Amino acid sequence: MRFWKPLFHFGWQQALSCVFPVIIFAAIALTKVVSIPFMADYDFILIVCLLAQIVMYVTGMESKDEVKVIGVFHLIGFALEVYKVHMGSWTYPLDGFTKLFGVPLYSGFMYASVASYLCQAWRRLDVHIVHWPRSVWTVPLGAAIYLNFMTHHYMYDLRWVLTGLLFVVFFRTSVQYKVLGVVRRMPLVLSYFLIGFFIWIAENLGTFLGAWQYPNQREAWSVVGWGKLSSWFLLVIVSFIIVAQLKHVKEGGGRQADSGSSRTLSR
Template identity: 50%
Template sequence: MPKVAALQGLLPLLDRHLIDRPADLQRNGIGRFIVEFFYFGVKEARACLFAGLFFLSVFLVPHSGLVGIPRYDLLLIIALAIQAWMVWAKLETIDELKAISVFHLIGFALEVFKTSGSIQSWSYPDFAYTKLFGVPLFSGFMYAAVGSYVIQAWRLFDLRVRHHPSYWMAGLTALAIYANFFTHHYIGDYRWYIAACTLGLYARTTVIFRPYDQDRKMPLLLAFVLIGFFIWLAENISTFFGVWRYPNQIGAWSTVHIGKWSSWCLLVIMTFTIVANLKHIKHKIHVPD
């Protein structure tokens, strides 16, 4: 308990340190690069706190579960405990929790559809008491983890966005992305058409972020691609540990198809759009007239 209390007190202090703008760093060249790269890594790790703890649990919980609790049920308990602890420790606000709950519901609905008998894109083979429509309830937290990362990174890096597309166009694109996850089983996969539209929509969009004391910028599309890549890596690790399986992995594990990278990139775009609206941060986004 003393260690938990110490951690509870340390993390809010770390957050304040990371968010407060420090005095100008009187360094240039390699010295500045090292400091900024270090703080960039610390902020990224902090933004991934929920995702990191949750996926660490995925890797550490035995396939057979613990003390008579099936693995999927135990993962749900752990995810709920992590979420409750983050709110209790003031590492996450109630409004942020509400936003993350939206991602949980959106993700769970997609899981139910994808694992249904008529689709069977993947499956959750293990027994669990907390399965609903054949899907363990913990699965929604995998999508919530993406939302949690975007929300935390937005705050820690003081993100601002320049040349953001019109909100109705961004919202329509996000809706098309989500709908295509369902409809491509019936009327064809239009992800590349949607991706092409997204490329044009966000071509001029730049994200401004602060690793340490100075603002840096990068194309928002590049950020989407990089985040999608790391989620694809996490998916490979999760399927390797048998948390869920694609049909081609039932006999023996194989790498998740590279095409899933594009799906995760599109999901990140949808997540970003939802966060931008739910957090009411339009005043930090430049929408040209």
């Protein structure tokens, strides 16, 4: 019981933190088994996402600041989706009134759901980040990772260079969290990988349900390649940096924290 009780509690808190992503995938799955009357599937999914956000805010599951963070992620994610669809990386084959530039508006919520998970888990597990690097390192690194998702279509893909820099910048950083009152810790880079891995699993589920398609899935569904895991790994880092920096600004630690070589970011 000493092992299973904390593990179950940790898993339960993680599951509660994934409420918004689960709602999105449930809506996508529902469109595959039920014909939604009077509206396209993409439009229905968008309505579900909007209603879910309203309910989570009204019930206190998400704070006003967390909703703002999710909104930022929606815009960032939608912009990336428009670019990727334009470049032929993947497609949204169905019709819908709420599609802009070939991309359904609900797609931004899939990125926002990552932010929702991070915010929820941060609060539920009383997360602290130990030895968070200075903004002069984290902000340019996050921006470079995001831009590389776009520039690799025209120039050398820098993902492995950026991954190497990631280990250099975050080699001292760890995530500290509580499970049943006991403080535990893991390397931050490991948490990046674990979150990215589960997003990769969710991506396989999303493509299987037809939420979007990669070029090699047009004839028949196939497992999303392992190479995409590195993309999600890097995207999680961008997401984490944005959430951490916004919390850092919220706490008013800008000048003080940047003057020191180590600091702790709390919930």
